[in-house]
Amino acid sequence: MEAKDHKIPQFAVIKQYLEQQINTQQWAPGRRIPTEQSLADTFSVSRMTARRAVQELADRGILTRTQGSGTYVAEKSQSIPNLPIKDVVAVAKAEHSHKHKIISADAVQITSDIAKLMGLQTDTLVFQLTVVHLYVDRPIQWQKIWVNRSMAPALLKQKLDKVDPNDYLDWLCRPQKTDYQLKAVLPTASQRLQLMLSQQDTLNCMQLSRRHWSADAVFSFSIMLHPAESYYLGDELKEVQ
Amino acid sequence: MEAKDHKIPQFAVIKQYLEQQINTQQWAPGRRIPTEQSLADTFSVSRMTARRAVQELADRGILTRTQGSGTYVAEKSQSIPNLPIKDVVAVAKAEHSHKHKIISADAVQITSDIAKLMGLQTDTLVFQLTVVHLYVDRPIQWQKIWVNRSMAPALLKQKLDKVDPNDYLDWLCRPQKTDYQLKAVLPTASQRLQLMLSQQDTLNCMQLSRRHWSADAVFSFSIMLHPAESYYLGDELKEVQ
DNA sequence: TATTATAAGTTGTATATACAAATAATATGT
DNA sequence: ACATATTATTTGTATATACAACTTATAATA
Numbered sequence: 425m426e427a428k429d430h431k432i433p434q435f436a437v438i439k440q441y442l443e444q445q446i447n448t449q450q451w452a453p454g455r456r457i458p459t460e461q462s463l464a465d466t467f468s469v470s471r472m473t474a475r476r477a478v479q480e481l482a483d484r485g486i487l488t489r490t491q492g493s494g495t496y497v498a499e500k501s502q503s504i505p506n507l508p509i510k511d512v513v514a515v516a517k518a519e520h521s522h523k524h525k526i527i528s529a530d531a532v533q534i535t536s537d538i539a540k541l542m543g544l545q546t547d548t549l550v551f552q553l554t555v556v557h558l559y560v561d562r563p564i565q566w567q568k569i570w571v572n573r574s575m576a577p578a579l580l581k582q583k584l585d586k587v588d589p590n591d592y593l594d595w596l597c598r599p600q601k602t603d604y605q606l607k608a609v610l611p612t613a614s615q616r617l618q619l620m621l622s623q624q625d626t627l628n629c630m631q632l633s634r635r636h637w638s639a640d641a642v643f644s645f646s647i648m649l650h651p652a653e654s655y656y657l658g659d660e661l662k663e664v665q
Numbered sequence: 666m667e668a669k670d671h672k673i674p675q676f677a678v679i680k681q682y683l684e685q686q687i688n689t690q691q692w693a694p695g696r697r698i699p700t701e702q703s704l705a706d707t708f709s710v711s712r713m714t715a716r717r718a719v720q721e722l723a724d725r726g727i728l729t730r731t732q733g734s735g736t737y738v739a740e741k742s743q744s745i746p747n748l749p750i751k752d753v754v755a756v757a758k759a760e761h762s763h764k765h766k767i768i769s770a771d772a773v774q775i776t777s778d779i780a781k782l783m784g785l786q787t788d789t790l791v792f793q794l795t796v797v798h799l800y801v802d803r804p805i806q807w808q809k810i811w812v813n814r815s816m817a818p819a820l821l822k823q824k825l826d827k828v829d830p831n832d833y834l835d836w837l838c839r840p841q842k843t844d845y846q847l848k849a850v851l852p853t854a855s856q857r858l859q860l861m862l863s864q865q866d867t868l869n870c871m872q873l874s875r876r877h878w879s880a881d882a883v884f885s886f887s888i889m890l891h892p893a894e895s896y897y898l899g900d901e902l903k904e905v906q
Numbered sequence: 907t908a909t910t911a912t913a914a915g916t917t918g919t920a921t922a923t924a925c926a927a928a929t930a931a932t933a934t935g936t
Numbered sequence: 937a938c939a940t941a942t943t944a945t946t947t948g949t950a951t952a953t954a955c956a957a958c959t960t961a962t963a964a965t966a
Contacts, residue, residue: 431956433919447839459946470921475947483724491947492929502755509847514743540904598688606750608849608869628849628869663781672926674949700916711951716917732917733959 434469438477441467446486446497453499457487460495509606509632512650513590516559523561526584527554527618531573538570541635542642551579553589556618563619566611566649569593575643597643599636607631615649675710679718682708687727687738694740698728701736750847750873753891754831757800764802767825768795768859772814779811782876783883792820794830797859804860807852807890810834816884838884840877848872856890 445451458466463474478495481487489495516522529551536546544550550570557565569589571579575597582592609631611619619629632648686692699707704715719736722728730736757763770792777787785791791811798806810830812820816838823833850872852860860870873889 435919461946470923472922473920476919478947489947490929491927492945494929494946500755500759501752502759503751511743514741518741518743543904606847606871608871610869628851630847630849663784676949702916711953713952714950717949719917730917731959732957733915735916735959 434467435473435476435480438463438467438469438474439480442477442481443486451497453497455497456494457497512559512564513557516557516564521560522588523558524588525556525558526589527556529553529580529584529589531580534570538645542570542572542645544572544642549573551576553584554618555589557588564650566615566619568647570645572641572643575638575641593636593644597636597638599643600639601637603633603635603637605633609649611649619649619651621651675708676714676717676721679704679708679710679715680721683718683722684727692738694738696738697735698738753800753805754798757798757805762801763829764799765829766797766799767830768797770794770821770825770830772821775811779886783811783813783886785813785883790814792817794825795859796830798829805891807856807860809888811886813882813884816879816882834877834885838877838879840884841880842878844874844876844878846874850890852890860890860892862892 442457445457451457457478460471460475460478463469463478464471467474478487478489482489482495485501486498487495488498513522530553531549532552533547534542534544534550538550539546539548542550550573553567553569553571555567555569556563557567567590571589571593573579576593579589579592582589584592607630609629611621611629615629629649629651632650634646634648635642636644636646683698686698692698698719701712701716701719704710704719705712708715719728719730723730723736726742727739728736729739754763771794772790773793774788775783775785775791779791780787780789783791791814794808794810794812796808796810797804798808808831812830812834814820817834820830820833823830825833848871850870852862852870856870870890870892873891875887875889876883877885877887
């Protein structure tokens with residue numbers, strides 16, 4: 425773990441020092457740490473080198489900096505960082521093993537709950553699509569998409585059985601921002617049917633809700649359902665050794 | 666969205682340009698982008714300024730760089746970035762509304778599946794604790810922890826009803842690395858009981874598995890169960906406007 | 907032809923410097 | 937005592953330079 429034959433750069437040494445001070449609680453959260461200049465002096469490097477060490481820890485959220493004031497140890501994060509959740513459909517597409525099936529595609533009046541999430545008025549007309557995504561021939565995701573009609577007026581005129589509507593929408597209005605939410609749900613009977621889940625199969629699904637934004641408006645809202653016990657969602661913890 | 670009265674720094678301008686080229690597919694994944702020097706020349710800035718723009722995009726995984734070769738547009742990520750999952754227990758602790766209840770605390774022989782995950786031999790003695798975490802008086806998490814005995818030999822001698830064993834373990838062997846995995850599960854009868862879930866309540870739980878590493882060894886493995894429909898796990902999607 | 911040096915190109919690290927911008931402490935004036 | 941300037945401190949941006957480390961292309965050699 426240690427025996428590197430390569431020279432450790434100086435900014436990395438300072439970084440290690442800072443991390444150590446924080447991890448061993450020598451420097452408590454909220455505490456002000458030495459200035460860039462002071463670090464540069466003690467480690468006999470230029471300010472820019474010391475700065476890099478500090479900056480990289482700030483980028484990771486370990487330190488917070490404010491111009492004119494100083495650099496402080498960040499309060500302990502209350503969120504689990506970077507839980508890598510795989511986009512199973514993207515993986516399937518990358519492996520050229522993806523197919524999709526359009527269950528329904530209509531223009532409907534939006535319900536109030538979805539309207540609120542999309543920033544639209546209730547009863548606005550939106551496109552509503554139900555899609556099942558397959559890995560080879562096995563369903564891996566059930567998806568319902570609501571689309572802002574004014575931002576993709578020609579959606580239903582596309583050959584949606586050929587082109588995944590998600591791809592079309594991504595191409596048409598490239599998402600600037602994306603929102604996610606995750607929860608565990610029980611699938612409805614029809615969802616179970618469309619996901620081809622038998623009685624023996626798990627009763628649980630991971631439900632991912634997603635909003636795509638273009639500028640300041642939501643252009644699509646999706647609910648995506650994944651069979652829970654499958655290996656698809658979440659990184660498998662690898663065996664040690 | 667635009668009308669900033671502050672001057673936009675030059676590295677940000679270059680960053681924007683690069684992002685635009687990538688987002689509009691002008692530069693496809695895998696394509697080599699202009700060198701730092703070339704960017705510096707076209708934007709009439711120093712190489713270090715151009716470098717910063719490139720570097721920050723590389724830090725975000727949008728570009729990949731290899732010394733001696735060049736900088737390339739990264740292949741499309743197949744994982745959903747930065748899904749912010751709150752650590753509900755940490756939040757409860759921050760609000761000073763956290764209590765915990767030790768259900769059991771023993772030394773047991775490890776089963777083969779857990780042994781594999783912890784990198785230990787089957788039948789090794791480990792500490793096994795079952796803990797329920799409360800927000801004020803409501804259970805928000807059921808937790809089972811397996812602890813490498815050699816790394817925390819005095820664990821069971823602590824006043825575990827006073828000090829959360831997680832805090833003790835964090836203090837004793839500060840985790841260098843952490844692994845997570847997430848899935849949806851149905852709680853067992855006893856888990857439901859300990860989480861005080863009634864028949865009317867949701868049948869689903871989000872299960873988070875976590876490994877804490879110290880150097881190259883796993884020192885604890887936890888399974889944490891959260892009632893699913895609660896607001897605890899995952900960021901609530903906010904209403905627009 | 908195949909192998910091995912050599913050179914050129916590109917990113918990585920580091921320095922010394924300068925000024926801008928925000929904050930915090932001090933001095934000033936009423 | 938209070939409000940207002942002024943100054944000092946600290947981080948943010950930017951430049952020009954130098955050399956190290958690595959990759960790739962080219963030239964030299966067997």
